[in-house]
Amino acid sequence: MRTYAGSVTATLTPDPTELSEATSSDSALRRFLHGLPGVDQVGAEARAAMLGTRSIKTTSKELALELAIRMVDLTTLEGQDTPGKVRALCSKAMRPDPTDPSCPPTAAVCVYPDMVGVAKEALGGSGVHVASVATAFPSGRAALDIKLADTRDAVEAGADEIDMVIDRGAFLAGRYLQVYEEIVAVREACAREDGHGAHLKVIFETGELQTFDNIRRISWLAMMAGAHFIKTSTGKVQPAATMPGTLVMLEAVRDFREATGRMVGVKPAGGIRSAKEAIKYLVMVNEVAGTDWLDPDWFRFGASTLLNDLLMQRMKMRTGRYSGPDYVTMD
Template identity: 80%
Template sequence: MTAPTTHPGAGPGNGAAAADLDGVTRDDASLRRFLHGLPGVDQVGADARAATLATRSIKTTAKAQAIDLAIRMVDLTTLEGQDTPGKVRALSSKAMRPDPSDPSCPATAAVCVYPDLVAVAKQTLGASGVHVAAVATAFPSGRAARDIKLADTRDAVEAGADEIDMVIDRGAFLSGRYLQVFEEIVAVKQACGPAHLKVILETGELVTYDAVRRASWLAMMAGADFIKTSTGKVQPAATLPVTMLMLEAVRDFRLATGTQVGVKPAGGIRTTKDAIKFLVTVNEVAGRDWLDPDWFRFGASTLLNDLLLQRQKMQTGRYSGPDYVTVD
């Protein structure tokens, strides 16, 4: 991922784009003033706009292109206590060749696993180009001492992780200890070394849209390469209105700083129809620059199966049987 220069056509700012970020993070009081000075979110208006975007539809060739793009954006994920090396090898094989009967089917963006299974995924994926993402920092709760979180991150990177998905300390954030959260993200970013950092906000626990906007800006100012909605362990997870707000945040952050940050909704996105709603929202809110796996991802496990079934339906005119795709 390479950060482009500011793109003037990315859309209008929400007021925060003109903010002077110099000195904002020097102390807790300055950070608080900045974050609480961001424009408030009209929840009714945000919900209404997201609902309108969800009604948009695309057909034929555009739909086929959207399905292939969505496949390329999937972080194929298994984050269960019962995960085994065999399951991760199978999932990695599926990520490389989602449809073994059709070599034209693109690979997914990444495989996302726990840190102790990174080496297994890395060995299986080899030089395929599919990345290995690892959750870290005491996922999913984030309840651990900072040195443990940093060790968790370093271990995953040393095992071969290309990307780290960290969780913020929601207790600290909701208590207003913004500088603590900021400094922890900075430290984890440093521990990542060459790996990219996705910062999980766990929006289902942030309660308000204003908090989602503040957490998004906080993570980006601390150096996040991606901001991610959820762990998938808390409901609600990736909703369209919350993702829309995060897309507004990355758009305005690039207008303010020239730095582009990606967005990853995760949890609860299971159908092709849902994935297309998210892609339409990306295009309408952030702009075409984000319609790329380098800048937008789906954290999912079952979504890929539906994308494959819909892909074959468009090619053959009929739905495949239940045995067409593997059960993850």
């Protein structure tokens, strides 16, 4: 393993043999994860704060608003969700601004597994993906066979993406191989007979992981297990997404690609409500991971209300005035 100076951590680039050997046993995985360079908490918070002060020009802001809309996973994860509510959300995802056909659609609609079929039918061939939470969301506390059945049900119903939750209790107890093997098993359950399986997003619930070092460790563990995306939060626990926590994850995906050649996406979710906040995240993506991640295939926002402010700010940029309170639908 070689390391070199990074911004808030030492950057690490293990070789492929080392990564393969790291998952051969619980003790080997523990040695690898605890051998990762530590995160400077003060440095991470300071850099995130500094990036949050960056200003961008008007033209760049217009592009950022358009990009942020295309990155939204428009989400409803409530016990009171109905087919009608999901259909309305799908309609909004496809045409966020009904008065302006030039407004781009969102990346996905995220729902519970029992609503996947409703969303799939409503979205049709629009290109908007159907994402489904699974694996005993939001706690992640269930037997593995139940988690896998949950995943397969969503995939068979047509989910394009699965957002699974890790067992935080197992991770915090140091049962790293158990968490790794569960991610591998869920990734395999995402497969379809036609060969076009669902992409897997792995939710950490960073607000429960206690330290930035733990966020870095679980980021590497999930990527080594085959995650297509790593995701901060369920949105059910506070704090949810934070800029310093997301910064650590962005550094991890950057370093993982340096080590393996494979890109992994990042999805902050929960608590991001304003266009101003979203643009701060995009600046951070550009500065920390690089321009390749400025794409809905590699960066998403998990949100239920962010889209409304993005639409209002977009209208302000285009017309010079703010719209009235009834301009956007309230989700």
